[in-house]
Amino acid sequence: MLAIKMIIEFFKTGLFAIGGGLATIPFLKEMALNYGWFTLDDLQMMINVAESTPGPIGINMATYVGFNNMGVIGGLITTLSLVCPSIIVIILVAKALDRFKDSKVVTAVFKTLRAAVLGLVLYAVYDIFKKTLFSSVTIINVKEFIIYALVLGISIKFKKISPIAIIAGCAVIGIIFAL
Template identity: 50%
Template sequence: MNLLLLLYAEFFKIGLFAVGGGLATIPFLEELIDMYHWITQEDLINIIAVAESTPGAVGVNAATFMGYSTAGVLGGIIAVLGLITPSIIIIVIVAKIFHKFKSNSYVKAAFYGIRPVAAGIIGAAGISVAMIAFGIEDLITGASTAYLATVFNILLGLLFFFAIEKFKKHAIVYIAVGAILGILIV
């Protein structure tokens, strides 16, 4: 299959099934990494870090990066188009018919049922990212320095959590401090 067509098809599937927003795309992106090795797991974590601290959606930024890494500028464009096409189709259909069915009990029940699924997908993605970010994955695989790194990362995460709760500064302050610490420590 042509690489550009494959990029479009894979990101179309992600766009179709990643209910709940950008973070819900992460499990699907991890599956792509396992299947095609277009980027590394570390690249994905970096994409998430950058995407969460810059304007734009995680899924769109990841699609752009994966597409570009795989097939250049055209690959980035094709991957993003694949990701957003299902949303555009669904929005057009819903806009045409939603006003007729918005009070239908089945429609209400379906939306009610989708909420926990989206929360579960986002929660699973958060756990996956946390395991990599805190070094827990390295600890499980038995990397030599994993224990100290994992403890340090967890303590640093807790420190930031409590700082956020206590000082209530804008998120960009914590992102900047985290970036500076990352540069200094690594």
């Protein structure tokens, strides 16, 4: 019974949470209040864990909730229920798009869409810069900023370095300098 309820709730979340992982949080709050599968404190903890582990945040949250209530199977069930609606919707959209791929209108619409998405990427960049390199509007975190400049320089000079190497390297730097 619990399994079925969880499948329905996470399917619903996957279907109605539009706009990325953080959009799942209000749905999870509701779940906490309605079903008591976890408390709001648990939820805060889950958000922290989800943010400190690799992978999409929404997925991490679903796995965490499922696992804590029903073990490995639970984690699988909740995660698969969450992604199921997206897979269906995206495949339908992709199929429709195949048909109009070469139409001039679609090409023109995507040209402006790309520019808008880059605006959103700029916002994401601003957000992570603010959190990482600044401790307030006017105060730069000097240590972090120097590391940023050095790593950026190295990664521009040696184009072959993979993002994975940069992430792993910076994790080590973080531990060494106790950032």
